[in-house]
Amino acid sequence: MDDLLEFHVDLLAEIRDEAEATGGTIGDAAFERLCSTLEAEGEIETSDRFNFRGSASGKTLRIDGLGGDPRDTDGVLSVIVCEVFEEETPPTLNAADAKKLFGHLVNFVTAARRREFRDDLKLGAPEFGAATLISDAWPALAKIKLILVTNGIYSARTDAVLAGTIAGIPVTYNIWDLSRLHRVETTGSKEKIVVNFAEDFGSALPALAASGPETAFPSYLAVINGRQLADIYDKWGARVLESNIRSFIQARRKSVNEGIRDTIKSEPEMFFSYNNGLSATADSIQTEADGAGIRILSARNLQIVNGGQTTASLHAALKQSPETLDRIHVQMKLTVVPADTSEQVVPNISKYANSQNKVSAADFFSNHPFHMRMEGYSRRVYAPPAQGASRQTRWFYERARGQYLVERNKLPPADRKRFDNEHPKSQLFAKTDLAKVEMSFRQRPDTVSKGAQKNFAAFAAEIGASWSASDRKYDEVWFKRLVAKIIIFKALERATPRQEWYPGGYRANIVTYGIAKLVLDVDSRDRVLDLDAVWNSQSVPEAMMSALLSACRVAAGIITSPESGIRNITEWAKKQACQAAVMRASVEYGDDLEDYLIEPEDAQAAQRDGRREEAMVSGIEAQAQVISLGGAFWDRLRQWAAPNRLFSMKDDGILKACAQQDRRLPSERQCVLAVEILGRARDEGYVDEDETPRIRISTAARAH
Incomplete structure (x- = not known):
C-alpha cells in the first residue's frame, strides 16, 4: 500500500x-496524463478532450473525452469520464x-443523437463536435x-464488462483506477488479457501437444471457432495484437482481405483449408x-503475433455475416512463453512466423536494435547542465513502459x-513520445493528430525501413538532436496555452502543426534549425520559441476553422x-530566427565529427568489454560460430584475436567487430553457460 500511496503523491x-x-x-492536465496510459495500453487509439457538463430533459450530462472516431476504430465508440x-x-x-458517472456518460451519448440537443450547443464548441x-x-x-479513468481506488478489477445496450448497440464499461494505473506503470509489463475460452467464449479449444515434455516453451496446435475469435477481438480489440506491429497494421487496414471476406460469406466450411491460421503466444494456459x-x-496474456488480418476480417463478419461464424474454424499455433522471457522470445516467434512477408517495420518491438541503441545512449550520454544549474543529467528513454520506476x-x-x-522525471520519454516528436519534425502533423497508436505504427514503418537500409545515421548525434x-x-x-490567441483547447494539434510548419518554412530557405544549440543549452532560444509560437498561432486559426461540412475540429486536424x-499559409517570423538556422552542410559536418568522436569512445568501451569477458569466453564463442554458415572467416579471425588476448591485446577496431559478432x-x-542465463532459441527455428 505504501508504494501505491507514493505513486499517487507523485x-x-x-x-x-x-x-x-x-x-x-x-482536470485538463489529469485527462492528458491519465489517458496517455490508456493509449499506450491500447485501450483507446487517441484521447480527444471534450470537457462538458450540462443537463437535458432533466438529466445530468457529462463527457470528458472520446477515444477517436468510431469509423476509424472498428466501429467502437469510446466515451471517457475522468474523475480526479x-x-x-x-x-x-x-x-x-x-x-453514477457512467450514467452521465450514457445521458450524453443518448442526447447527442437528438437534433434539438445538438442545435442548442454552441457551433464550434468541443461538446458540439463530440455530439456531432x-x-x-x-x-x-x-x-x-464507457471508460472511467481516475486516481481514486475502485474496489474491483473491471475490464470490458457488458452493461446492456443503447438503441440496440451493445455497451461495455471499463474502470482504470489508481491501482490499475499503478500496476501497469510500475511493473514494466502490459495489462494482461485473461481469455477463459470455456467460461466466457462458449467452449474450450481442442488441441494437440506439439512439443516434448522437456521443452522450455510448450507448443500446441489448436482449433478456434470463428465466432470465438471474433468475440475475443470484439472484447479487447488491438490489445490482443500489441506484441506485433505488423498484426496491428494488418488489423487496422481499411479494406478487409477480399479472399478472406468471400470465404467467410460463401464457403465458411472451407475457411480452415484455405486460411493459413494464426500464430499466438500466452504467458500460461490451463488445460484438461x-x-x-x-x-x-x-x-493468460493471449497475443496473436501473426494473423491480424484474419482476426480483423472475422470480427468484421460479426456485423456483415454473423450467421456464418459458427461454421468457421481457424487453426492456431499457440506457444506458451513465461512472462519473464517474453521480451526476448515473442518477437522471434512473430518474426519467423511472418517471414514470408517482407515488412521492415514488423520487428519494431521494444527490443528492436533501434530502441536498444536509443536506450543505451540515454543511459550513457550526459546532457550539459541547464542554465543556472551545475549538475549534469540524463534523458531517460523508456523503450518498455515502466522501466523508469x-x-x-x-x-x-x-x-x-x-x-x-x-534522471529527472521531466526528462523521461517513451516510444510514443519519441514517435510523436519525430513525426512532427518530419512534417506529419495529421498523422500525429490521429493518436499515439496510429502515429507509432506510421513511425515504425518509416524508421524500420530506414534502419534496414542503414542504421549508421542513428548515432549519438542523432540521439542528442x-x-x-x-x-x-x-x-x-507549456508555452502555447499561455498565449492570448490560444483557443482554449486542441493544444496537441496546435503544437504538432506549429512545429511542422516552422520546419517546412525553414527548409524552404535551404536551412535547418540549429538543434545542437538547443542540446547545448538544454533550452529553446527566445527567438526560436517566438518563431514557433508564430507558426502555432497561424495553425490554431486554421485548425479551429475547418472546411465546410466538417463540424468536428479534432477530426479536421487528422x-x-x-x-x-x-x-x-503565410507566417511572419522575426529576423532573430536567422541566428538559429544553419546550413544543412554544417549540420552534416557536425554529425560526421560527432560520429568520429563516438567511434573513438566506442572503441575504448568495446576493448574494455572484450578484456573483461576474457579470452576463454571468446574462444567458446569461436567454437560455437565455426560450423555456422552465418559467420565468415573474417569473423573467425576476429574471435581468434580476442581469444588470444593474453598473448596480444586486440585492437579497438577488432574489439568493436567482436562485440558486433557477439550481438549477431x-x-x-x-548462450554462454558461464554467463547469466539467456533464452536459448534454436537456429533450426529459422527454416521458414
Missing part, C-alpha cells in the same frame, strides 16, 4: 506541475459511484465503451485432457535521491486537407 504532483506550467486546469481527486490520500470508489461525431458515426457503431487429446480452458524502485532508498537528480526536438516540443506544449492548408550470435540463440 502522480498528483506531476498533474499539478503540468497545470501550473501551462496555466490550465487540473486532489486529496493526498486517494478516496475509494464503489459500484454506486461508478454507476457521435450522431454522424452512429450507423457505423458496433459497440460503445479428454479422450481425443487436450482441451485449452484459458490463456522499475529501475528506480530496485535501488535502496538512500540511492533513489541520486537517481532522481540524475532527438532530445533537442523533445526539449522544443515540451517547451512549446485530415491531409488540414495539413495542406496550414503548410500553404545472440540473435541466433547463442
Whole structure:
C-alpha cells in the first residue's frame, strides 16, 4: 500500500506541475496524463478532450473525452469520464459511484443523437463536435465503451464488462483506477488479457501437444471457432495484437482481405483449408485432457503475433455475416512463453512466423536494435547542465513502459535521491513520445493528430525501413538532436496555452502543426534549425520559441476553422486537407530566427565529427568489454560460430584475436567487430553457460 500511496503523491504532483506550467486546469492536465496510459495500453487509439457538463430533459450530462472516431476504430465508440481527486490520500470508489458517472456518460451519448440537443450547443464548441461525431458515426457503431479513468481506488478489477445496450448497440464499461494505473506503470509489463475460452467464449479449444515434455516453451496446435475469435477481438480489440506491429497494421487496414471476406460469406466450411491460421503466444494456459487429446480452458496474456488480418476480417463478419461464424474454424499455433522471457522470445516467434512477408517495420518491438541503441545512449550520454544549474543529467528513454520506476524502485532508498537528480522525471520519454516528436519534425502533423497508436505504427514503418537500409545515421548525434526536438516540443506544449490567441483547447494539434510548419518554412530557405544549440543549452532560444509560437498561432486559426461540412475540429486536424492548408499559409517570423538556422552542410559536418568522436569512445568501451569477458569466453564463442554458415572467416579471425588476448591485446577496431559478432550470435540463440542465463532459441527455428 505504501508504494501505491507514493505513486499517487507523485502522480498528483506531476498533474499539478503540468497545470501550473501551462496555466490550465487540473482536470485538463489529469485527462492528458491519465489517458496517455490508456493509449499506450491500447485501450483507446487517441484521447480527444471534450470537457462538458450540462443537463437535458432533466438529466445530468457529462463527457470528458472520446477515444477517436468510431469509423476509424472498428466501429467502437469510446466515451471517457475522468474523475480526479486532489486529496493526498486517494478516496475509494464503489459500484454506486461508478454507476453514477457512467450514467452521465450514457445521458450524453443518448442526447447527442437528438437534433434539438445538438442545435442548442454552441457551433464550434468541443461538446458540439463530440455530439456531432457521435450522431454522424452512429450507423457505423458496433459497440460503445464507457471508460472511467481516475486516481481514486475502485474496489474491483473491471475490464470490458457488458452493461446492456443503447438503441440496440451493445455497451461495455471499463474502470482504470489508481491501482490499475499503478500496476501497469510500475511493473514494466502490459495489462494482461485473461481469455477463459470455456467460461466466457462458449467452449474450450481442442488441441494437440506439439512439443516434448522437456521443452522450455510448450507448443500446441489448436482449433478456434470463428465466432470465438471474433468475440475475443470484439472484447479487447488491438490489445490482443500489441506484441506485433505488423498484426496491428494488418488489423487496422481499411479494406478487409477480399479472399478472406468471400470465404467467410460463401464457403465458411472451407475457411480452415484455405486460411493459413494464426500464430499466438500466452504467458500460461490451463488445460484438461479428454479422450481425443487436450482441451485449452484459458490463456493468460493471449497475443496473436501473426494473423491480424484474419482476426480483423472475422470480427468484421460479426456485423456483415454473423450467421456464418459458427461454421468457421481457424487453426492456431499457440506457444506458451513465461512472462519473464517474453521480451526476448515473442518477437522471434512473430518474426519467423511472418517471414514470408517482407515488412521492415514488423520487428519494431521494444527490443528492436533501434530502441536498444536509443536506450543505451540515454543511459550513457550526459546532457550539459541547464542554465543556472551545475549538475549534469540524463534523458531517460523508456523503450518498455515502466522501466523508469522499475529501475528506480530496485535501488535502496538512500540511492533513489541520486537517481532522481540524475534522471529527472521531466526528462523521461517513451516510444510514443519519441514517435510523436519525430513525426512532427518530419512534417506529419495529421498523422500525429490521429493518436499515439496510429502515429507509432506510421513511425515504425518509416524508421524500420530506414534502419534496414542503414542504421549508421542513428548515432549519438542523432540521439542528442532527438532530445533537442523533445526539449522544443515540451517547451512549446507549456508555452502555447499561455498565449492570448490560444483557443482554449486542441493544444496537441496546435503544437504538432506549429512545429511542422516552422520546419517546412525553414527548409524552404535551404536551412535547418540549429538543434545542437538547443542540446547545448538544454533550452529553446527566445527567438526560436517566438518563431514557433508564430507558426502555432497561424495553425490554431486554421485548425479551429475547418472546411465546410466538417463540424468536428479534432477530426479536421487528422485530415491531409488540414495539413495542406496550414503548410500553404503565410507566417511572419522575426529576423532573430536567422541566428538559429544553419546550413544543412554544417549540420552534416557536425554529425560526421560527432560520429568520429563516438567511434573513438566506442572503441575504448568495446576493448574494455572484450578484456573483461576474457579470452576463454571468446574462444567458446569461436567454437560455437565455426560450423555456422552465418559467420565468415573474417569473423573467425576476429574471435581468434580476442581469444588470444593474453598473448596480444586486440585492437579497438577488432574489439568493436567482436562485440558486433557477439550481438549477431545472440540473435541466433547463442548462450554462454558461464554467463547469466539467456533464452536459448534454436537456429533450426529459422527454416521458414
